[in-house]
Amino acid sequence: MISRSLGPEFGGSIGVVFSLANAIGAAMYVVGFAETVQALMSVSINIKFHSWVGWTKYFIHMITIVPFHVYLL
DSSP states (O other), X not given: OHHHHHOHHHHHHHHHHHHHHHHHXXXXXXXXXXXXXXXXXXXXXOOOOTTTHHHHHHHHHHHHHHHHHHHHO
């Protein structure tokens, strides 16, 4: 739509920037979701993640991202 209104050169560059911004935004949403789930798990189940802090975030990220990849395929 933008490339047809503004021309392929200008509209295409705006489309690329828009796509990158959406990808970065999705990554930020996943990080925020993982931190929220980790905080809720430590409060409700009373689990202490002292040495596992980085790993639990990693596992929650993977659990969140894998269904997105399956959905996109």
